[in-house]
Amino acid sequence: MRNRLMLLYLLLFPIIGVSWSEFRFTFSPVLSMNNMPLMIDDNKATMREFERYLSMPPFAEFSTEMSFPKCELILRFDIRQVPSTFLKTGGKSNLPYTEGYVLPTIDLNFPRVGYLEMNEDVLSFSLGRRKIAYGSSFYSFILSESFPYFDHLWINLTTGSIFGDLSYGFYAITSDRSIYNAPRTLIGHTIQILNENVLISVVEQNLVHGAYPDLEDLAPFILHHNTYQKGSNIMGAIRMEMNIGNVLGYGEFTLDDLVTGVESQSHESNPNAFGWLVGGVITLLEGNEFLGPHYGSRLFSKEKLAFTRWGFKA
Secondary structure (H helix, E strand, C coil): CHHHHHHHHHHHHHHHHHHCEEEEEEECCCECCCCCCCCCCCCCCCHHHHHHHHHCCCCEEEEEEEEECCEEEEEEEEECECHHHHHHCCCCECCCCCCCCCCCCECCCCCCEEEEEEECCCEEEEEEEEEECCCCCCCCCCCCCCCCCEEEEEEEEEEEECCEEEEEEEEEEECCHHHHCCCEEEEEEEEEEECCCEEEEEEEEEEEECCCCCHHHHCCCCCCCCCCCCCEEEEEEEEEEEEECCEEEEEEEEEEECCCCCCCCCCCCCCCEEEEEEEEEECCCCCCCCCCCCCCHHHHHHCHHHHHHHCEEC
8 A cells, every 4th residue: 555655646746846837948049230349359348248148039048937835946048159159250140159160159157047936924035046136226236137147045034013014134145256366245134114105225235355254244134244344345225215106216325435534534545435326117007017938027027015125036
Protein backbone atom coordinates (compact mmCIF):
# COMPACT_ATOMS: atom_id res chain seq x y z
CA MET A 1 0.00 0.00 0.00
CA ARG A 2 2.82 2.38 0.87
CA ASN A 3 4.50 1.75 -2.45
CA ARG A 4 1.26 2.54 -4.27
CA LEU A 5 0.93 5.85 -2.41
CA MET A 6 4.51 6.76 -3.29
CA LEU A 7 3.81 5.96 -6.93
CA LEU A 8 0.69 8.14 -6.82
CA TYR A 9 2.67 11.07 -5.35
CA LEU A 10 5.32 10.72 -8.05
CA LEU A 11 2.65 10.80 -10.75
CA LEU A 12 0.76 13.76 -9.29
CA PHE A 13 3.76 15.97 -8.47
CA PRO A 14 4.71 16.74 -12.11
CA ILE A 15 1.05 17.38 -12.97
CA ILE A 16 0.67 19.82 -10.08
CA GLY A 17 3.97 21.51 -10.96
CA VAL A 18 2.93 22.02 -14.58
CA SER A 19 -0.50 23.32 -13.59
CA TRP A 20 1.15 26.06 -11.51
CA SER A 21 3.58 27.01 -14.28
CA GLU A 22 3.42 29.04 -17.46
CA PHE A 23 5.96 28.78 -20.27
CA ARG A 24 6.38 31.28 -23.09
CA PHE A 25 8.66 31.51 -26.09
CA THR A 26 8.79 34.51 -28.43
CA PHE A 27 10.76 35.04 -31.63
CA SER A 28 11.33 38.66 -32.71
CA PRO A 29 13.97 39.29 -35.43
CA VAL A 30 14.47 43.02 -36.02
CA LEU A 31 16.22 44.99 -38.79
CA SER A 32 16.94 48.68 -38.23
CA MET A 33 17.94 51.57 -40.51
CA ASN A 34 19.69 54.21 -38.44
CA ASN A 35 22.72 56.47 -38.28
CA MET A 36 24.14 55.25 -34.99
CA PRO A 37 27.92 55.81 -34.73
CA LEU A 38 30.05 52.69 -34.96
CA MET A 39 32.14 51.80 -31.92
CA ILE A 40 35.75 50.83 -32.51
CA ASP A 41 37.97 48.71 -30.28
CA ASP A 42 39.47 51.73 -28.49
CA ASN A 43 36.10 53.22 -27.57
CA LYS A 44 34.38 52.73 -24.24
CA ALA A 45 30.63 52.33 -24.43
CA THR A 46 28.60 55.07 -22.75
CA MET A 47 25.47 54.61 -20.67
CA ARG A 48 23.41 55.99 -23.56
CA GLU A 49 24.81 53.33 -25.91
CA PHE A 50 23.95 50.54 -23.48
CA GLU A 51 20.48 52.05 -23.16
CA ARG A 52 20.06 51.76 -26.94
CA TYR A 53 21.30 48.17 -26.76
CA LEU A 54 18.72 47.23 -24.11
CA SER A 55 15.94 49.09 -25.95
CA MET A 56 16.28 46.70 -28.89
CA PRO A 57 13.98 43.70 -28.34
CA PRO A 58 15.79 40.36 -27.98
CA PHE A 59 16.06 38.02 -30.95
CA ALA A 60 14.20 35.38 -28.93
CA GLU A 61 12.96 35.04 -25.38
CA PHE A 62 12.08 32.14 -23.14
CA SER A 63 10.26 32.68 -19.87
CA THR A 64 8.64 30.67 -17.15
CA GLU A 65 6.40 31.67 -14.28
CA MET A 66 5.58 29.44 -11.33
CA SER A 67 2.73 30.64 -9.14
CA PHE A 68 1.99 29.33 -5.68
CA PRO A 69 -0.31 30.65 -2.95
CA LYS A 70 1.04 34.15 -2.14
CA CYS A 71 4.34 33.32 -3.84
CA GLU A 72 5.67 33.29 -7.40
CA LEU A 73 8.91 32.65 -9.27
CA ILE A 74 9.69 34.49 -12.51
CA LEU A 75 12.55 33.62 -14.89
CA ARG A 76 13.13 35.32 -18.24
CA PHE A 77 15.97 34.41 -20.61
CA ASP A 78 16.75 36.89 -23.39
CA ILE A 79 18.55 35.58 -26.46
CA ARG A 80 20.53 38.70 -27.40
CA GLN A 81 23.61 39.38 -29.44
CA VAL A 82 26.64 40.43 -27.39
CA PRO A 83 26.77 44.20 -26.69
CA SER A 84 30.06 44.71 -28.58
CA THR A 85 28.55 43.31 -31.79
CA PHE A 86 25.50 45.55 -31.48
CA LEU A 87 27.63 48.67 -30.92
CA LYS A 88 30.26 47.89 -33.58
CA THR A 89 27.59 47.34 -36.25
CA GLY A 90 25.49 50.34 -35.27
CA GLY A 91 22.54 48.29 -34.08
CA LYS A 92 21.41 47.31 -37.57
CA SER A 93 19.72 44.15 -36.28
CA ASN A 94 19.23 42.01 -33.19
CA LEU A 95 20.45 38.80 -34.86
CA PRO A 96 23.03 36.97 -32.71
CA TYR A 97 25.60 37.02 -35.48
CA THR A 98 29.20 38.25 -35.41
CA GLU A 99 31.24 38.62 -38.59
CA GLY A 100 33.92 35.95 -38.81
CA TYR A 101 32.13 33.49 -36.52
CA VAL A 102 30.00 30.57 -37.69
CA LEU A 103 28.20 29.90 -34.41
CA PRO A 104 25.77 32.47 -32.91
CA THR A 105 27.32 34.84 -30.38
CA ILE A 106 24.90 35.34 -27.50
CA ASP A 107 25.07 37.54 -24.41
CA LEU A 108 25.16 34.98 -21.61
CA ASN A 109 24.04 37.33 -18.86
CA PHE A 110 21.17 35.04 -17.80
CA PRO A 111 18.52 35.52 -16.66
CA ARG A 112 17.62 39.08 -17.58
CA VAL A 113 14.78 38.89 -15.05
CA GLY A 114 14.67 36.31 -12.27
CA TYR A 115 13.15 36.70 -8.84
CA LEU A 116 11.18 35.02 -6.11
CA GLU A 117 8.41 37.13 -4.62
CA MET A 118 6.11 36.57 -1.66
CA ASN A 119 3.20 38.73 -0.54
CA GLU A 120 1.51 38.41 2.83
CA ASP A 121 -0.65 40.92 4.68
CA VAL A 122 2.23 41.69 7.06
CA LEU A 123 5.43 40.45 5.41
CA SER A 124 6.48 40.73 1.78
CA PHE A 125 9.83 40.19 0.13
CA SER A 126 11.52 39.96 -3.24
CA LEU A 127 14.84 38.27 -3.97
CA GLY A 128 16.60 38.19 -7.33
CA ARG A 129 16.92 40.46 -10.37
CA ARG A 130 14.24 42.89 -11.52
CA LYS A 131 13.40 46.58 -11.74
CA ILE A 132 12.95 48.43 -8.46
CA ALA A 133 11.74 52.02 -8.30
CA TYR A 134 11.36 54.47 -5.45
CA GLY A 135 8.21 56.48 -5.95
CA SER A 136 6.22 57.34 -9.06
CA SER A 137 8.88 59.40 -10.85
CA PHE A 138 10.93 57.88 -13.65
CA TYR A 139 14.23 59.43 -12.47
CA SER A 140 14.24 59.06 -8.72
CA PHE A 141 17.46 60.08 -6.97
CA ILE A 142 17.28 56.94 -4.82
CA LEU A 143 16.17 54.04 -7.05
CA SER A 144 15.30 54.88 -10.64
CA GLU A 145 13.28 52.67 -12.95
CA SER A 146 15.45 53.88 -15.85
CA PHE A 147 17.92 51.11 -14.91
CA PRO A 148 17.24 47.72 -16.55
CA TYR A 149 17.37 45.75 -13.28
CA PHE A 150 18.83 45.50 -9.78
CA ASP A 151 20.26 42.39 -8.11
CA HIS A 152 18.54 42.80 -4.81
CA LEU A 153 16.94 41.65 -1.59
CA TRP A 154 13.84 43.61 -0.52
CA ILE A 155 11.92 43.00 2.72
CA ASN A 156 8.75 44.88 3.67
CA LEU A 157 6.72 44.83 6.90
CA THR A 158 3.27 46.46 7.03
CA THR A 159 0.76 47.05 9.80
CA GLY A 160 -2.25 49.29 10.35
CA SER A 161 -2.30 52.55 12.32
CA ILE A 162 -4.64 55.47 12.94
CA PHE A 163 -2.96 57.37 10.08
CA GLY A 164 -3.10 54.51 7.56
CA ASP A 165 -0.82 51.62 6.65
CA LEU A 166 2.55 51.91 8.38
CA SER A 167 5.32 50.01 6.57
CA TYR A 168 9.02 49.45 7.03
CA GLY A 169 11.27 48.36 4.19
CA PHE A 170 14.86 47.16 3.88
CA TYR A 171 16.76 46.57 0.67
CA ALA A 172 20.29 45.54 -0.32
CA ILE A 173 21.61 45.87 -3.88
CA THR A 174 24.95 44.71 -5.26
CA SER A 175 26.84 45.65 -8.42
CA ASP A 176 29.38 43.97 -10.64
CA ARG A 177 32.76 44.07 -8.85
CA SER A 178 34.62 44.40 -12.15
CA ILE A 179 33.06 47.80 -12.88
CA TYR A 180 34.75 49.64 -10.01
CA ASN A 181 37.50 47.09 -9.29
CA ALA A 182 36.00 46.84 -5.82
CA PRO A 183 32.68 45.69 -4.31
CA ARG A 184 29.84 48.18 -3.97
CA THR A 185 26.70 47.51 -1.96
CA LEU A 186 23.70 49.80 -1.70
CA ILE A 187 21.68 49.40 1.49
CA GLY A 188 18.50 51.27 2.33
CA HIS A 189 15.81 51.56 4.99
CA THR A 190 12.37 53.10 4.41
CA ILE A 191 9.57 54.10 6.78
CA GLN A 192 6.25 54.97 5.17
CA ILE A 193 2.70 56.04 5.98
CA LEU A 194 0.07 55.37 3.33
CA ASN A 195 -3.67 55.98 3.33
CA GLU A 196 -6.24 56.41 0.58
CA ASN A 197 -5.00 59.84 -0.55
CA VAL A 198 -1.58 60.62 0.95
CA LEU A 199 1.77 58.84 1.11
CA ILE A 200 4.77 60.05 3.12
CA SER A 201 8.01 58.10 2.95
CA VAL A 202 11.45 58.60 4.51
CA VAL A 203 14.53 56.68 3.32
CA GLU A 204 18.07 56.34 4.63
CA GLN A 205 20.54 54.90 2.13
CA ASN A 206 24.14 53.76 2.63
CA LEU A 207 26.55 53.10 -0.24
CA VAL A 208 29.30 50.80 1.02
CA HIS A 209 32.25 51.01 -1.40
CA GLY A 210 35.67 49.43 -1.46
CA ALA A 211 34.70 46.91 1.22
CA TYR A 212 32.15 44.23 1.91
CA PRO A 213 29.31 45.27 4.28
CA ASP A 214 29.38 44.07 7.87
CA LEU A 215 26.53 43.44 10.30
CA GLU A 216 26.27 47.13 11.12
CA ASP A 217 25.34 47.70 7.50
CA LEU A 218 23.32 44.55 6.81
CA ALA A 219 21.21 44.52 9.99
CA PRO A 220 17.71 45.37 8.68
CA PHE A 221 16.67 47.36 11.76
CA ILE A 222 19.73 49.55 12.35
CA LEU A 223 18.66 52.94 11.01
CA HIS A 224 21.61 55.10 12.07
CA HIS A 225 25.05 54.71 10.52
CA ASN A 226 28.25 56.46 11.56
CA THR A 227 28.58 59.08 8.85
CA TYR A 228 32.34 59.27 9.45
CA GLN A 229 32.85 55.57 8.82
CA LYS A 230 35.35 54.95 6.04
CA GLY A 231 33.88 53.44 2.90
CA SER A 232 30.30 54.62 3.49
CA ASN A 233 28.36 57.36 1.77
CA ILE A 234 25.04 58.20 3.47
CA MET A 235 22.04 59.76 1.76
CA GLY A 236 18.55 60.61 2.97
CA ALA A 237 15.32 61.38 1.16
CA ILE A 238 11.71 62.36 1.81
CA ARG A 239 8.96 61.50 -0.66
CA MET A 240 5.33 62.54 -0.69
CA GLU A 241 2.44 61.62 -2.96
CA MET A 242 -1.13 62.94 -2.96
CA ASN A 243 -4.08 61.61 -4.90
CA ILE A 244 -7.00 63.98 -5.59
CA GLY A 245 -9.61 62.57 -7.93
CA ASN A 246 -7.91 61.65 -11.19
CA VAL A 247 -4.73 63.63 -10.39
CA LEU A 248 -1.67 62.14 -8.68
CA GLY A 249 1.01 64.58 -7.55
CA TYR A 250 4.41 63.55 -6.20
CA GLY A 251 7.63 65.09 -4.97
CA GLU A 252 10.99 63.95 -3.63
CA PHE A 253 13.81 65.74 -1.78
CA THR A 254 17.19 64.00 -1.46
CA LEU A 255 20.15 65.14 0.62
CA ASP A 256 23.67 63.75 0.22
CA ASP A 257 25.94 66.35 1.83
CA LEU A 258 25.23 69.50 3.84
CA VAL A 259 28.04 71.83 4.83
CA THR A 260 27.48 73.24 8.31
CA GLY A 261 29.22 76.16 10.02
CA VAL A 262 31.74 73.86 11.63
CA GLU A 263 32.71 72.29 8.31
CA SER A 264 32.75 75.46 6.24
CA GLN A 265 36.40 76.18 7.09
CA SER A 266 37.56 72.67 6.21
CA HIS A 267 38.93 72.06 2.72
CA GLU A 268 38.25 68.33 3.11
CA SER A 269 34.48 68.74 3.38
CA ASN A 270 32.32 67.81 0.44
CA PRO A 271 30.22 70.60 -1.09
CA ASN A 272 26.47 70.81 -0.59
CA ALA A 273 24.74 68.09 -2.59
CA PHE A 274 20.97 67.82 -2.73
CA GLY A 275 18.20 67.56 -5.27
CA TRP A 276 14.44 67.66 -5.57
CA LEU A 277 11.80 66.78 -8.11
CA VAL A 278 8.08 67.31 -8.54
CA GLY A 279 5.64 65.84 -11.00
CA GLY A 280 2.16 64.56 -11.56
CA VAL A 281 -0.05 62.17 -13.48
CA ILE A 282 -3.55 62.92 -14.80
CA THR A 283 -5.82 59.99 -15.63
CA LEU A 284 -8.10 60.93 -18.53
CA LEU A 285 -9.72 57.53 -19.13
CA GLU A 286 -10.00 54.57 -16.82
CA GLY A 287 -8.59 51.29 -18.06
CA ASN A 288 -5.92 48.67 -17.64
CA GLU A 289 -2.48 49.32 -19.07
CA PHE A 290 -1.18 46.79 -21.57
CA LEU A 291 2.00 45.21 -20.20
CA GLY A 292 2.37 42.01 -22.20
CA PRO A 293 3.41 39.00 -20.11
CA HIS A 294 2.66 39.04 -16.42
CA TYR A 295 6.17 39.87 -15.12
CA GLY A 296 5.22 41.68 -11.95
CA SER A 297 2.18 43.35 -13.52
CA ARG A 298 0.11 42.66 -10.42
CA LEU A 299 2.47 44.91 -8.47
CA PHE A 300 2.67 47.49 -11.23
CA SER A 301 -0.77 48.38 -12.52
CA LYS A 302 -3.54 46.25 -11.08
CA GLU A 303 -2.97 47.51 -7.55
CA LYS A 304 -1.68 51.04 -7.17
CA LEU A 305 -1.38 50.49 -3.44
CA ALA A 306 1.05 47.59 -3.91
CA PHE A 307 3.08 49.52 -6.47
CA THR A 308 3.27 52.59 -4.26
CA ARG A 309 4.26 50.49 -1.28
CA TRP A 310 6.80 48.28 -3.00
CA GLY A 311 8.07 50.09 -6.04
CA PHE A 312 8.59 46.88 -8.02
CA LYS A 313 8.47 46.82 -11.80
CA ALA A 314 8.70 44.05 -14.38
